[in-house]
Amino acid sequence: MIPVRGCKGFRVAVLGLGKTGLSAALALQAGGAHVVAWDDSPVARAAADAQDMPLRDLSKDRAFDDVDMLVVSPGIPHLYPEPNPIIAAAMLRGIPVDNDIGLFFRSLANEDWARFDIPPKVIAVTGSNGKSTTSALIHHILECAGKPAQLAGNIGRGVLDIDPPGDGAVVVLELSSYQTELARALTPDVAVFTNLTPDHLDRHGGFGGYFAAKRRLFSEGGPDRAVIGVDEPEGVYLAGQLSEAPSDDRVLRISVDHKLSGPGWNVFARKGFLSEYRKGRQAASIDLRPVSGLPGSHNHQNACAAYAACRAIGIAPRLIEDALHSFEGLPHRSQIVTRAGGVTYVNDSKATNVDAALKALLAFKRIRWICGGLQKEGGMGGVQAGLENVIKAYVIGRDAAQFALQLGGVEAEVCTTMEAAVTRATREAEEGDTVLLAPGAASFDQYDNFEQRGEDFMRSVKAALG
Secondary structure (H helix, E strand, C coil): CCCCCCCCCCEEEEECCCHHHHHHHHHHHHCCCEEEEECCCHHHHHHHHCCCCCECCCCCCCCCCCCCEEEECCCCCCCCCCCCHHHHHHHHCCCCEECHHHHHHHHCCCHHHHHCCCCCEEEEEECCCCHHHHHHHHHHHHHHCCCCEEEEECCCECHHHCCCCCCCCEEEEECCHHHHCCCCCECCCEEEECCCCCCCHHHHCCHHHHHHHHHHHHHCECCCEEEEECCCHHHHHHHHHHCCCCCCCCEEEEECCCCCCCCCEEEEEECCEEEEEECCEEEEEEECCCCCCCCCHHHHHHHHHHHHHHHHCCCCHHHHHHHHHHCCCCCCCCEEEEEECCEEEEECCCCCCHHHHHHHHHHCCCEEEEECCECCCCCCHHHHHHHHHEEEEEEECCCHHHHHCCCCCCCEEEEECHHHHHHHHHHHCCCCCEEEECCCCECCCCCCCHHHHHHHHHHHHHHHHC
């Protein structure tokens, strides 16, 4: 645990007692704060009470009379689509509002660091797609290179629940827009921006607000080095804002759409080859085609981001290349479940938006595509470029029929349930086909989360194959 600094003797209210909220409350107590906590869920309150956490209903009148700070969990909206009433009440009283990420950055360094030969570093990763894979890949590379490393944030452990990092250690954080938008301190050594596509627009008041939430990782204090995906206009703009000159190597630009040139520090992947250029000269090249854990151009973008982040802290290209080959990927993200009868079964349940689904469709040929679920704003028009790889779509979800109507140009069968879709696709698949779950939609119409949906796919595959 990392005790929270700067709050000793303060009365701090904590709203939301899930994994991050409860760990923040405990870390605040460890730092000497007087904590009162609340969650609308009786189950969450019971779990906190079992750890002797003082509870206070923060919705009651005068609940904030003696409170100096409010710490909230990332899933609770503070502005859009409308502020949570408890957060709104605190803000009206002028009470500072923070989250566990802000507390982490203000508390990480301690007096022990003066004795370290190499101070610990933090690499923080944000973006729309590929955050988890990029973060896990960075962590994997660091471990393979012999660096003590921990993985936390939106993946792995809560940020305040990790062990205090030691001499030369690296903390890798995956940060969502929900986490970056409110944190009062954001000071990583290396910050990574993978890409930007529409997502969570209701939470951020539109696409501009969504980008602004991501951008805060690079503006609230600022990293020593920034790795920026420049395949969208927002990334090009962000890289330009952070650079002092074309040769400024504090900014590492990455791409899978363009061969990057110029005097700066660039990493890009073209036709399966990753290239690093610095000061106009090639510094390294890696053939990504045989890297089985990173199939498709979207994973090559993740490889570029992880490579650049590790190069930014001095990891040698050869060590990175060796680590790429031993990376097995993450569950529910282009995960090869099995191969049977010449047919490959791939679980990409994490493809919860149209852009992620498109990238999955472009990564494979002869696809029998299982898709559908709770649609996000904008519909499915964005997948058209990948439909030439689709033999047939098998649509699941409560609104499967309406979903199927948007897949013009491809044969689509309404299956509704995962079991029916997998059974049908398996029965019709031929040698060389890929049965791909890449929903292009959220899971909440039928499942609690995308992990549960992916697990149902894997169970259904096992049952269909007998």
